[in-house]
Structures are given as structure tokens and as C-alpha cells.
Amino acid sequence: MNGLRVIPTWRHGRERLYVCLTDGRNIAWYDRETARINLIGDDRKEDVLEALGPFLTGPVTVGPPPVPTPAELARLSLHPDDDLAPNRPGEALLVALDRDPGPAHRLRADPRRRALFAEQAVGEALDRLDGAGWHTLHSIPLPGGDRVHHLAIGPGGLFAVHALYARRARVRIADPLVTLGRHEPEPLLRRVRGNAARASYALTAEVRPVLALVGPTDVSFTAPPREVRVLQDTALPDLARLGGVLKPADVEALHAMARDRGAWGRV
Known part of the structure; x- marks a missing residue:
């Protein structure tokens, strides 16, 4: 186990899977519709892929997300609770x-x-x-x-x-x-x-x-x-x-x- 947890969410009819640390901070998310894994940092890339492994159903693109807006940064830093x-x-x-x-x-x-x-x-x-x-x-x-x-x-x-x-x-x-x-x-x-x-x-x-x-x-x-x-x-x-x-x-x-x-x- 790598200490990461996967939290599914739905918004606007689209599913996203967020990968979180034990303290609730997001370090990546997987968008099923675009088949893309967005990494906030590369240091735990392999751990993220391992955590998301059971949820992946085909080839995916892995990389950093587009430059986030201030609103997206606020959302990403928000604890799920x-x-x-x-x-x-x-x-x-x-x-x-x-x-x-x-x-x-x-x-x-x-x-x-x-x-x-x-x-x-x-x-x-x-x-x-x-x-x-x-x-x-x-x-x-x-x-x-x-x-x-x-x-x-x-x-x-x-x-x-x-x-x-x-x-x-x-x-x-x-x-x-x-x-x-x-x-x-x-x-x-x-x-x-x-x-x-x-x-x-x-x-x-x-x-x-x-x-x-x-x-x-x-x-x-x-x-x-x-x-x-x-x-x-x-x-x-x-x-x-x-x-x-x-x-x-x-x-x-x-x-x-x-x-x-x-x-x-x-x-």
C-alpha cells in the first residue's frame, strides 16, 4: 500500500477520481471522459498509477494539468470533507x-x-x-x-x-x-x-x-x-x-x- 486513497466525484454528469494523501490533499485526478490522469507533481507518479490501476479501463494520457485558474487551485486545495x-x-x-x-x-x-x-x-x-x-x-x-x-x-x-x-x-x-x-x-x-x-x-x-x-x-x-x-x-x-x-x-x-x-x- 502506498498510503493514497481514491475518491470518486460526480459533477455536471462527469466522473472524476481524485487521488488524495492521508491528510486529504489532492495530488492527482483521473477524468474518465478524456482518459487523462492529471498529476500535480511527478514525484509520486508511480504511486498514483498504482492507486488508480483498478479503475483504469484502457489507455490513458498522463501528465501535468493545464495551468490552473485561481478557482481551480482553491478547489484542489480543499479538503474533501x-x-x-x-x-x-x-x-x-x-x-x-x-x-x-x-x-x-x-x-x-x-x-x-x-x-x-x-x-x-x-x-x-x-x-x-x-x-x-x-x-x-x-x-x-x-x-x-x-x-x-x-x-x-x-x-x-x-x-x-x-x-x-x-x-x-x-x-x-x-x-x-x-x-x-x-x-x-x-x-x-x-x-x-x-x-x-x-x-x-x-x-x-x-x-x-x-x-x-x-x-x-x-x-x-x-x-x-x-x-x-x-x-x-x-x-x-x-x-x-x-x-x-x-x-x-x-x-x-x-x-x-x-x-x-x-x-x-x-x-
Whole structure:
């Protein structure tokens, strides 16, 4: 054994295998699609090839990677345990349900499963924007137990998106209150704005709040909400039409900063 470990990751539908030291630092990665092994240094080339041996299925190109951008350097230096990019939509809820599924005889649906459905629907819609130059991070933990459900970063700027299950319900919005059907109103918009403000502080960039409603039958407003963009999940692709705020290099740099768990510890 050479002390190296191989960690598979998926991003934008492509698989990469990262070769890490015992302290978590990456020293190489294998891109299956291009059949290329990128070495950060040549001193452990043979060890890297040995570690990746069971995963190789044909001839590969081995060599140093192209000159990395600052964003790529930040990603490569990030410990896998601190990387939020692999988080699935609803990651925190998936973990909670796995640890405590709840009683099987529950008469009403577990509200966590409805919340999970909403986060997954919104997350999948946002992930489909990747081809338009966007990146989305999911289930970003904040100090105190709250979360940013989704952070979308792209040419149109940064958006903290809060997913709300509203299937077959009428939604009435009287800022900051949001009422679902016959349920009691809740000051949800205050929370949505607050989480976006915390994200702005963490990233030192403007993050705009979005409330994404999943499956409502009707949405009404007493007045336009202050600062918060309210969208149905079917309208999320419209974000891809926004532009003129961030250049591609800025998108990559902000994504590299936001995926680091440590960036969110001080908000």
C-alpha cells in the first residue's frame, strides 16, 4: 500500500477520481471522459498509477494539468470533507431521514418528506442551468442550524433559493407572511431575506433572495414582496436568461469560495 486513497466525484454528469494523501490533499485526478490522469507533481507518479490501476479501463494520457485558474487551485486545495459541491438537493433532510425515518404507522405524511420533495424538485431545476454557465450548491449549513437550500451562481448573479412545498395549495403572500392553504401564516420571507444576507456576508458579494414554490395552484400578493423574488419551480429556468452581472471567471471564483464549508462558519 502506498498510503493514497481514491475518491470518486460526480459533477455536471462527469466522473472524476481524485487521488488524495492521508491528510486529504489532492495530488492527482483521473477524468474518465478524456482518459487523462492529471498529476500535480511527478514525484509520486508511480504511486498514483498504482492507486488508480483498478479503475483504469484502457489507455490513458498522463501528465501535468493545464495551468490552473485561481478557482481551480482553491478547489484542489480543499479538503474533501469541507467541499460542499457534492451535496445533493436536500442533503441535510436525506441524512436526517436516514438516521430517524419516523414511525411507519404515521397517519399524515412526514413534513420532512414534503420538504425534501420540494428541495429535490428545485435543486434538479437549478442543476439543469449548468450548461448555461451556472453552478448550484445545495444544502449549505449555517451556524445555528439553518441552511441555504440552494445557492445559484451564474452570469445573472448570486441567488439564495429557498424551496417551499406548496403542492395543490393556494399561496397568499403578505410580506413577510406566507400562507399555505388553511395553514397559519408564517414570516417566511424574513427568513429567506436573512439567509441571503448571511450568504452575502460570507461571500462578500450581493446574494439575492428567492422563494421557489413547488406545485401551487394559485399565488396571490397583497403587495410586491420587498427584495424577494417569488417564483414557481417551473419558472426557475428563467434565471438562465439573466446576465450582465458576473463574468465567467467571477462565477468560477465565487463558486470556489462558496463550496468551502469554512467560508460559512463566521455568518
